[in-house]
Amino acid sequence: MAGTTTAAERGERRRDPAGEPRSRPSWRGRLPAPPRPRTLVIAGAAAALLTAGLIWLLYGSPWLRVAEVGVGGTRVLGEDEVRRAAGLPDGLPLASVDTGAVEARIREALPRVESVEAERDWPHGVTLRITERTAVLVLAERDGYVEVDRSGVRFATLSRAPESVPLLELDPESGKSAASSLRRFGRDRLVSEAVRVARDIPEPVARTTRTVKVRTFDAFSLELKDGRTVRWGSPEEGAAKARTLRALMKATPKARVFDVSVPSAPASAAS
Structure with missing residues (x-):
């Protein structure tokens, strides 16, 4: 009668088909040998030399240095004017150029710049990409004509008003209602609303x-170069007024006065 297999019997070495004992593989002798101290020293010295060489290449060598500054995107500003504002001396290590600081210096020195992007141009250049502000209105001030962009930023003063930009006419002496509106809203508020109106005017107009x-705040109007007049009303509903004005001018091309102060009920007249 067969008995239960004992633990000792289960622990017996297995035999291969030939009857020889089968030994278990040993991994102890296959572990990699630890690196020798001399090898560690050599590797550390090589890493240190490589790091020192890289640092010298970036900051000490004569090869990776600022030799030229390219400027793109300017319309009114001169390229040399932008370079001076950037403050990048020739021979400065290119790796030392702080592009954020360069951009900040340009924006501070040149209010006409709306945005600027400075990039390293390896191996020896820096590229400055400029976006200038575009005036939507001109204000007549004591010392000249001030250009104002679509965000209301006053960025340049000119001796003469440009013909391509509308002139803002704000006259508090034109009547009691205008003086009252000026006191209620303030000149800066009315200028801001005028910028809002100028921003909404259709491009062809x-x-x-x-x-x-x-x-007054509710009585903005446009005087066109050919003598026609657009009654805009308040700055509200600018997009709707722009669409209505385009359609009204197309429907009544010979009219001299266009009233879109209420865009849902426009009107035009011969005079």
């Missing part, structure tokens, strides 16, 4: 607009 007039 904006190119032919000579003056944006402000009588």
Whole structure:
């Protein structure tokens, strides 16, 4: 009668088909040998030399240094003017150029710059990509004509008003209602609202607009270069007024006065 297999019997070495004992593989002798101290020293010295060489290449060598500064995107500003504002001396290690600081210096020195992007151009250049502000209105001030962009930023003063940009006419002496509106909203607020109106004028009309007039907060109007007038009303609903004005001018091309102050009920007249 067969008995239960004992632990000792289960622990007996297995035999291969030939009857010889089968030994278990040993991995102890296959572990990699630890590196020798001399090898570690050599590897550390090589790493240190490589690091020192890289640092010298970036900051000490004569090869990776600022030799030229390229400027792109300017329309009014001169390239040399932008380079001076950037403050990048010739021979400065290219790796030392702080592009954020360069951009900040340009924006501070040149208010006409709306945005600037400075990039290293290896091995020896820096490229400055400029976006200039575009005026949507011009204000007549004591010392000249101030250009104002679509965000309301006053960025340049000119001795003469440019013909391609509407002139803002804000006259507090034109009547009691205008003086009351000026006291209530303040000049800066009315200027900001005029910028808002100028920003909403359709592009074809904006190119032919000579003056944006402000009588009161609810009475903005446009005087076009050919003598026609657009009654805009308040700055509200600018997008709807722009669409209505385009359609009204197309439907009544010979009209001299266009009223879009209420865009849902436009009107035009011969005079």
